[in-house]
Amino acid sequence: MVSGNLVRAQRLLVLALLLSVEFALLELGMRVAGGSEAAPAFQQIFMQDPRVGHRLQPGARTVYSTAEFTTRLSINPQGVRDDRDLGPKRPGQTRVVVLGDSLVLSVQVPVEQTFVSWLERGLSAADPSRQWQVINAGVQGYGPVDDWLFYRNVVDTLEPDLVLIVAFVANDATEAFDKAAWLTADQPLDSARTAAVVWTRRMVRSSMVLQTMRLRWDQMRPDAASPGAERPLASYLATPPVEVTRGLEVTREAFGRIAAMAAKRGAATALVLMPARFQLDDGDYGRLRARVEAAGHALVRQAASERFSRALAPLGLPMMDLLSAFQNQEAPAGLFFQRNIHLTPRGHELTGRILADFVLSRQVLPSARAR
DSSP: OHHHHHHHHHHHHHHHHHHHHHHHHHHHHHHHHOOSTTSHHHHTTEEEETTTEEEEOTTOEEEEEOSSOEEEEEBOTTSSBOSSOOOSOOTTEEEEEEEESHHHHOTTSOGGGSHHHHHHHHHHHHOTTSEEEEEEEEOTTOOHHHHHHHHHHTGGGGOOSEEEEEEETTTHHHHHHHTHHHHHHTSOOOOHHHHHHHHHHHHHHHOHHHHHHHHHHHHHOTTOOSTTSOOTTGGGBSSOOHHHHHHHHHHHHHHHHHHHHHHHTTOEEEEEEEOOGGGTOHHHHHHHHHHHHHTTOOBOTTHHHHHHHHHHGGGOOOEEEHHHHHHTSSSGGGGBOSSSSSBOHHHHHHHHHHHHHHHHSTTTOHHHHHO
């Protein structure tokens, strides 16, 4: 009996060793090939910050490549994506800061092709009486609570005249729900649950194999809505889970704090709603709807955009929903890359032009309203 248990234990040990070797070889091969956010070249642009959780590493430089793009990334001394050292705000300068997640950071395109850069060029061309400077304050993995902590602890020192908050309607509600306790405490927390979620996500991000497995799991389980899981479609369900309804409340509070702090500094705040690709891509929508229906749920294509619009309306802030403008374009699906959820160069140019018109409207800048 003892010898039998010993043999089984030895077999399990050998199996574990073989699996470990196979995992290591697969991980090594994927790292050499690149093309994932888990690649060391990409991860090195981030740092931990006890005030905000994580942020971009000031002075970091790297080249990030995938099958769809190769991009040179530069993080300036202020810790935002820019080739320029911003320095102190100059007299007569009008600064616009754009907050958000990876859709703002936009590692898929060169910095001069981001919608933030297009916005700066558009504003300068339309209103040369001002010295416009638009700052990309997007950070991969951020949600509404992260936006608030980053604004309060880092971005406020940049002295913006206008804060544009870009909300990604597909997952900002669930991201806010996950960090509701951070908002209550007004700082990052290391609770057991939060620590477990953060540790799991760090592990996944650090491993190209695990990240690929996570992406495949998301494709198989688009209806997942449990805390800590990736929930890309929860905000579009006909009957949204509590993570969405409560997350929208947390989002409103976080954005309201940003607007209140900006107002005390004499700055304005405006909101931008960014849709997901499947809201514009009929093929994507059909495939996702079929999966969700097979899991016993109903997918409402524009529900997230509508829910964010209603939830944020009580803030009384100027709001631009990009969905309708995107829908009016020829071949709107081409505004996003096919292998990820981010904007193509064409999508960036369009977004920059739309936002330039929005910012120059009399609803946004305080000085413009006073004219």
